[in-house]
Amino acid sequence: MLKKLACILASLIAFSIYPNYISAAEVPVPPSLYSEAAVLMDADTGQVIYGKQMHARKYPASTTKLLTLLLAMERGKSSDIVTINDECVETVPRNTTHIALTQGEQLTFEQLEYAMMVESANDAANAIAIHLAGTIANFAKQMNERAAQLGANDTHFTNANGLPDDNHYTSAYDLALFAKEGLTHPEFRSLAGTQHYEIPPTNKQKDTRMLNNQQYMFCLNDTYPGAFAGKTGWTEEAGKTLVTLAERDGVTLISVVLKAAGTVDAEFKDSTALLDYGFDHFKRVAVPPDFVTSRIDTQQAAYLPKAQMRVLLPDAVSLQDLSCALNTSGQEVTLQAPASSDSFMDTTVGVFPLEQTLVQGTPVEVTAISDPPSQKKDSGRIWMIVVAVCAGILLLAFLGIFLLRLYVLRKYRAKMRRRNRLERKMMQKQRPQASQIIDVTQDKMQKNKIRVIDQDKQ
Structure with missing residues (x-):
């Protein structure tokens, strides 16, 4: 009982002396994620709210197109007419996502941007790269240079679309940087946030192309409230990847998850958990x-x-x-x-x-x-510390008096127990002596009785 009471008082003292101690009720609990790597970033300032292996190098799949889009917005003109060449088509396997561009076909630069972001068309990304840099290899160099300028130190790209390559990698943090920079362009919200888009017939295609976005964080009846843009990605090497941008109460957050696995729609579940964590537990503070x-x-x-x-x-x-x-x-x-x-x-x-x-x-x-x-120090803060220290001193004094009283009481009780034991021992020693005295007395009385009888006989 004494130990429990001492622990309770010690805890009260600790809380009083350290007023900045964070109680368990106040501490937010980060979500448990299926993804191998993730990050949640403030789109306005670049502040990282929470990250999991956010600098680990991973295959990005089609989230690569965020950097391709950034260069397209910075260096391209939406009204430019782009003519598709052999490199654009031949470097895209037919079993990957594309819009069936053909050699000699002409589209506007803006149509290619929408095809790349809405349908995630790999051939459209190639067309943009070749139009801006002459070749895909030259464009990849420009991508790496731009990434370095943004501080994306974990990125190295070899193509514009994200098809797997041993030397094509990035990190969750770097992808968030690309999305953050993309937001500085007004057209980014439309290009990265359109659900459906149509490309009318071209000189090589007689049918209208119907494009549909599969970033379900904002495409299925506003699945996540406030989500307005993002990019999906998937290859066997990269697994499921997802970038999502959402805003609420003047705060815009960027969620990135890489290699999500272990359950159905793991990338969407993780993105929802991350955004909920940021919006529910963090608020804007002006310094x-x-x-x-x-x-x-x-x-x-x-x-x-x-x-x-x-x-x-x-x-x-x-x-x-x-x-x-x-x-x-x-x-x-x-x-x-x-x-x-x-x-x-x-x-x-x-x-x-x-x-x-x-x-x-x-x-x-x-x-x-x-x-x-x-x-x-803030005057109010100093006053709190003074009051807390005083309270701590009073508690220490109370604890000292209480323990001293218990100590004295225990000593007194021990002394009484020793005295009682001594008295019982003395009584045990005195009992045999008393019995002997009684026997001697009885013997004397018997002898005297005999003497009296003898005298009477005489």
């Missing part, structure tokens, strides 16, 4: 402009963000829990969540560019701080 300066120990310069710092945080992590660190050049600042939160979120909350304030008209040299101390 004040002076947040950085308040956490960097410098008397020479003030560091302010070039743009508003917006982050997504769960209820378990407050703005005051974040720490700041400048990079080596001092041009960017990283906002970091406590290490204890790595079980339910990525601890890197965001990386933001900074502008340096001039002091008396002279630029101040920036000094990088790897782990800046947080010296300025």
Whole structure:
């Protein structure tokens, strides 16, 4: 009983002294996924909310077309007339997805974009690549260069459509980067979010081509509320892959799952679980402009963000829990969540560019701080800590008095038990002596009685 009470009091003290302790009820529980790799990203800032093997290199299948689309939006013109050549057709196996393009057929560049994204046509992706770069190999080089510019360090592509190749790979994180960058183009929502599309007859095709999107996160009567764009993918080597973009209450999230298996529609179930996790547990928080300066120990310069710092945080992590660190050049600042939160979120909350304030008209040299101390505390936070410490001291005092009282009581009871044992031993020793005295007395009385009788006889 004493040990249980001590544990309870110790727990109360711990909660009082550490007010930032995250209770189990407040901590969000990430979903268990069927996919081998996955990521959930804030489309506005690039913040990773949660990831599973998000930098592992995997075959992407047709999700490759997100990067092909990005280059098409950046470098192509929707009104251009594209003529299909031999390379475009011959490099696409007939047992893969295509729209039966033929040599010499002419379509608009925009029609090819829709064919690539809605129907996932591999020959349409080839046509775009050849139109922009001359050959598929040249376009693949441009894809890799653009990926590197975006910070997609786990990507290397050899073609524009995602057909399997040992040197064609990417990661869940990199695919999210491609989708994030794609959103900067107004036409992306339509190209990556159209359910049905028709290509009228061409110079080589007399029938209208009817195209249907199989990204069921937004194609089956709005399967997932808020989903508006994405891309499917499948090959035997890649398994099922899926990219989904959804928005709710001003927050846009990008979900990527790679090699989903183990159940029917695993890719859709995982994507739903990821998006639910983000929308249900994270909310938008605006970081004040002076947040950085308040956490960097410098008397020479003030560091302010070039743009508003917006982050997504769960209820378990407050703005005051974040720490700041400048990079080596001092041009960017990283906002970091406590290490204890790595079980339910990525601890890197965001990386933001900074502008340096001039002091008396002279630029101040920036000094990088790897782990800046947080010296300025919120007055309310300090008051909470003071109250918590006082409460902890009172609890310790109460615990000490209580334990001392129990100690004294136990000593007193032990002393009484020893005294009782001694008294019982003394009584046991005295009983034989008393019996002997009684026997002697009786013997004397008998002898006296005999003497009296003898005297009477005389």
